[in-house]
Amino acid sequence: MRLRLVPRLKPSPVALYGAPVLAIALTVTFGFFLFLGIGRDPWAALYAYFIAPVNSAFGLSEWLLAALPLALIGLGLAVGFRANIWNIGAEGQLVLGAIGGGAVALALWREDVPGTFVLVCVAGALAGMAWAAIPALLRTKFNANEILTSLMLIYVADQLLGWLVHGALRNPQGFGFPESRLFSPEAVMPLLWPGTRLHIGWLALPVAALAVWFLMNHMVAGFRLRVGGDAANAATYAGFSRSRMVWLSFLLTGGLAGLVGAMEVAGPVGQLLPKISPGYGFAAIIVAFLGRLNPVGVVLAAHLLALILIGGENVQMLGVPVAVAQLFQGVLLVTLLASDVLVRYRVVRVGRLGERARG
Amino acid sequence: MTPRRTSIFLAAALGLGLAGPAAADDPLKIGFVYSSLIGDAGWTFQHDLGRLMLEEEFGDRVETAYVESIDGGADAERVIRQFASQDFGLIFGTSFNHMNPMARVAAQFPDIAFEHATGYTQDTNLAIYHTRAYESRYLVGMVAGLMGDSLGVVASYPIPEVLRGINAMTLGARSVNPDFTTRVVWISSWFDPGLERTAADALLDQGVDVLAHFTDSPAVVQAAEDREKYVVALGDMAQYGENAHLTALVYNWGPYYVERARMVLDGTWETANTWEGISADMMTIAPYNDSVPQDVRDAVDAKMEEIRSGAFHPFQGPLVAQDGTEKVADGELPDDGMLLSMDFYVEGVEGSLP
Numbered sequence: 001m002r003l004r005l006v007p008r009l010k011p012s013p014v015a016l017y018g019a020p021v022l023a024i025a026l027t028v029t030f031g032f033f034l035f036l037g038i039g040r041d042p043w044a045a046l047y048a049y050f051i052a053p054v055n056s057a058f059g060l061s062e063w064l065l066a067a068l069p070l071a072l073i074g075l076g077l078a079v080g081f082r083a084n085i086w087n088i089g090a091e092g093q094l095v096l097g098a099i100g101g102g103a104v105a106l107a108l109w110r111e112d113v114p115g116t117f118v119l120v121c122v123a124g125a126l127a128g129m130a131w132a133a134i135p136a137l138l139r140t141k142f143n144a145n146e147i148l149t150s151l152m153l154i155y156v157a158d159q160l161l162g163w164l165v166h167g168a169l170r171n172p173q174g175f176g177f178p179e180s181r182l183f184s185p186e187a188v189m190p191l192l193w194p195g196t197r198l199h200i201g202w203l204a205l206p207v208a209a210l211a212v213w214f215l216m217n218h219m220v221a222g223f224r225l226r227v228g229g230d231a232a233n234a235a236t237y238a239g240f241s242r243s244r245m246v247w248l249s250f251l252l253t254g255g256l257a258g259l260v261g262a263m264e265v266a267g268p269v270g271q272l273l274p275k276i277s278p279g280y281g282f283a284a285i286i287v288a289f290l291g292r293l294n295p296v297g298v299v300l301a302a303h304l305l306a307l308i309l310i311g312g313e314n315v316q317m318l319g320v321p322v323a324v325a326q327l328f329q330g331v332l333l334v335t336l337l338a339s340d341v342l343v344r345y346r347v348v349r350v351g352r353l354g355e356r357a358r359g
Numbered sequence: 360m361t362p363r364r365t366s367i368f369l370a371a372a373l374g375l376g377l378a379g380p381a382a383a384d385d386p387l388k389i390g391f392v393y394s395s396l397i398g399d400a401g402w403t404f405q406h407d408l409g410r411l412m413l414e415e416e417f418g419d420r421v422e423t424a425y426v427e428s429i430d431g432g433a434d435a436e437r438v439i440r441q442f443a444s445q446d447f448g449l450i451f452g453t454s455f456n457h458m459n460p461m462a463r464v465a466a467q468f469p470d471i472a473f474e475h476a477t478g479y480t481q482d483t484n485l486a487i488y489h490t491r492a493y494e495s496r497y498l499v500g501m502v503a504g505l506m507g508d509s510l511g512v513v514a515s516y517p518i519p520e521v522l523r524g525i526n527a528m529t530l531g532a533r534s535v536n537p538d539f540t541t542r543v544v545w546i547s548s549w550f551d552p553g554l555e556r557t558a559a560d561a562l563l564d565q566g567v568d569v570l571a572h573f574t575d576s577p578a579v580v581q582a583a584e585d586r587e588k589y590v591v592a593l594g595d596m597a598q599y600g601e602n603a604h605l606t607a608l609v610y611n612w613g614p615y616y617v618e619r620a621r622m623v624l625d626g627t628w629e630t631a632n633t634w635e636g637i638s639a640d641m642m643t644i645a646p647y648n649d650s651v652p653q654d655v656r657d658a659v660d661a662k663m664e665e666i667r668s669g670a671f672h673p674f675q676g677p678l679v680a681q682d683g684t685e686k687v688a689d690g691e692l693p694d695d696g697m698l699l700s701m702d703f704y705v706e707g708v709e710g711s712l713p
Contacts, residue, residue, distance in 0.1 A: 056444075058440070058444065062437050065433070066433070066437070159547075162547050166516070166517065166713065175479055175518075175519055175699055175700050176517070176518050176519045176522075176700055176701075176702050177455060177518050177519075178516050178517075178518065182459065197433075197436070197437075264432065264433060267433075268433035268436060269432060269433055270459065271459065273431045273432070273456065274431065274516070274547065275430060275431035275432060275456075276431065276432055277432055278430075278431075278432050278433075278434055310437070313426050313429075313434075313437070313438050313441065314441065316424070316425065316426040316427065317390070317424045317425075317426060317441065317442065317445065318424070319424060322396065322426075322427045322428060
C-alpha cells in the first residue's frame with residue numbers, strides 16, 4: 001500500500017481549519033520529546049512557550065505589542081504578494097519610518113507641541129512610502145527587479161540610520177554613544193493600556209486589516225491585483241495597468257512599514273538606536289504567507305509568530321539553549337506550511353493493483 | 360504613602376507580578392541578558408564565565424538564567440521585565456543597548472537589584488559597572504609594538520569605550536616602537552563574522568603586521584592565522600590562532616558578579632558606579648604565545664605591575680591628540696570625565712574619525 005496526493009477541486013473546509021491544529025499538535029509532540037531529550041521538564045518548557053507569555057495582563061499586552069509590527073507589515077505585503085509584486089525591503093522602509101518619525105520627534109524635542117506623536121507617525125509613514133517609491137519607480141520606469149532593489153535598499157537604510165545616530169541625531173549628553181535623546185513625552189505614543197507598553201498605535205491594526213480586506217474583496221483595484229497575480233496575461237489583456245499595481249502595493253506596504261518604524265521608536269523604544277527592528281520586515285514575509293495572504297490569516301499568523309518569539313525568550317530562562325528554542329520555532333513553521341498540502345490535496349491509498357495498472 | 364510604597368502598590372495593582380520578598384531558604388535567582396550568542400570566545404562568553412563562577416561560588420544558594428541575542432529595539436525591556444516578574448532578585452544587563460530599557464524596568468521594580476554594564480544611567484536600584492579595559496589594551500599594544508610595526512583594528516562603533524581602546528593600544532605600541540602606526544576599519548556591528556573577516560583581510564592587504572578587534576567573533580584571529588600575521592585578541596582566543604594569537608585582553612567579570620551577589624544575599628546591596636581594571640582583577644591579559652620572547656614578556660609584565668600599583672596610567676600626560684592638541688599636560692593624570700567621553704584619536708592613528 002502506498003499513499004498518493006490527489007489535488008482537490010475545492011479546498012477542504014475541514015482541512016482548512018484542521019491543518020493548523022494538526023501542525024500545532026505535531027509540533028507540541030515533537031517539542032515534548034525535544035525538551036525531554038535535552039533533560040528539561042517538557043511540561044514546564046511547553047508551558048513557558050505557549051501559556052506563560054499570555055497568562056497575565058502584562059504578558060497579554062506584550063504579546064499584542066510584539067504582534068503589531070508583524071501584522072501591519074504583513075498586511076501590506078499580502079496585498080503586493082497577491083499580485084506577484086515582491087517587496088522584500090519592508091525592513092528598510094521600517095528603518096526609514098523610524099528615521100522620519102524620530103527626526104520629527106527630535107526636532108520638536110522640548111517644544112511642548114501637544115500631539116507631536118501624531119506628526120511622528122505621519123512623518124514615519126511618509127518616509128516609509130518615499131523609501132518604497134524608489135524600487136517602485138525603478139520597476140515601473142526601468143523594469144528593474146524589485147526583489148533586488150528593495151532588498152538592497154535595506155542596507156542603505158541601515159547605514160543611513162547608523163550615520164544619523166552617530167552624527168546629526170546623536171544625544172549631545174550621551175557620552176558619544178550612538179543613540180538619540182529620549183523623546184519628549186509629547187512625542188511618545190500614549191498608552192492604550194495603562195501600566196503596560198501597549199500604545200494607541202495598536203488601533204491601526206483593526207483599521208488596516210479591515211481596509212486591506214475591503215480593498216482586496218470589494219474594490220476594483222483589489223480585483224485588478226488579484227487578476228494580476230492569478231493571470232498576468234489576462235490582466236494585461238483587460239488593460240489593467242501593471243504600473244499602478246506596483247505603485248499601490250509598494251506605497252501601501254512602505255506606508256505601513258514606515259508607520260511601524262515610527263511607532264517602535266516613539267513607543268516601546270523611546271529613542272533612535274542604531275538597530276530598531278529585530279527583523280520585523282523579514283519575519284512579516286513569513287507572516288504574509290503563513291496567513292495565506294488573507295487579512296484575517298495574516299493577523300493570526302502575526303500573533304502566532306509573536307507568541308513563539310516571546311516563548312523562545314521564556315524557555316531560555318529555564319535553561320533551554322537559544323538554538324533549541326529556535327529549532328522548535330522552525331519545526332512549528334515547517335509543519336504549519338507542510339500541513340497546508342492537506343488543504344489543497346487529498347491523501348489516497350494506492351494499492352498494488354493501481355500501481356501495476358499505471359506501470 | 361512614600362513614593363516607593365506607591366509604586367509597589369501600583370505595580371501590584373496592575374498585576375505586574377512584582378516579586379514578593381523571597382523566603383530565606385529560597386535560592387537567589389540571578390538573570391543575565393546577553394547581546395549576542397555565548398559562543399566559545401568573546402564579550403558575551405566572558406560574561407558567561409562570570410555567571411558560571413557565581414554558580415560555583417554559591418552552589419544551591421543561587422540559580423542563574425540567561426537570554427541570548429537581545430540587542431536593541433523593543434525586546435530588551437520585555438526580557439528584563441520578564442526576569443523581574445519571575446522573582447529574579449538580581450539582574451545583569453551586559454550590553455550598552457540594555458541601559459534605557461533596564462532603567463525603565465528598574466523604576467517599576469524598586470525591590471529588585473539591577474546592574475548594567477558599560478552605561479551611565481544610575482538609580483537607587485540600578486548600579487553601573489564597567490572595566491578599565493584600556494589598561495589591558497595598553498599592554499597588548501606594547502606586545503604589538505614589540506612584535507610588529509603597524510596595527511590594523513577591526514572596530515565596531517566609534518564610542519568612547521572603543522576610542523579609548525584604539526588609543527591605548529597605539530600609545531602602548533609607540534611607547535616601545537615610536538614609528539608604530541594604527542589603521543582602523545569600522546564595521547558598525549559587535550558581531551558579524553563575515554564582515555569582521557572582510558575588514559581583517561582588507562587591513563592585511565594594506566600591509567599591517569598585527570591585528571586587533573573590538574568585535575565578538577574569532578574571525579579576526581582566524582584571518583591572522585591564515586595569513587601568518589599576528590593578532591592581539593578580545594578574550595582568550597588562542598584556540599583559533601595557534602601561531603598568530605600573541606595575547607589578548609581578558610575581562611574578568613566573575614569577582615564582581617560574586618561580590619554583588621553576596622551583597623544581595625547578605626541584604627547589603629546598594630547602587631554603585633564601579634569602574635575598575637587591573638588593580639581590582641577585573642582586567643588582565645591572556646597567556647603569551649610561545650613565540651613572544653622573554654624580554655617582551657618581562658617588559659609588559661613590568662608595565663602591568665606599574666598599572667596595578669597606580670605608578671603608571673596609560674593616558675598620563677603628555678597626551679597629544681592626532682591633530683596636535685594637548686589633551687593631558689606633562690606630568691598630569693587624566694580625569695575620568697575626559698576618558699568617559701573620549702572623542703579623538705591620539706598621534707599614530709591614521710585616518711579620521713567617522
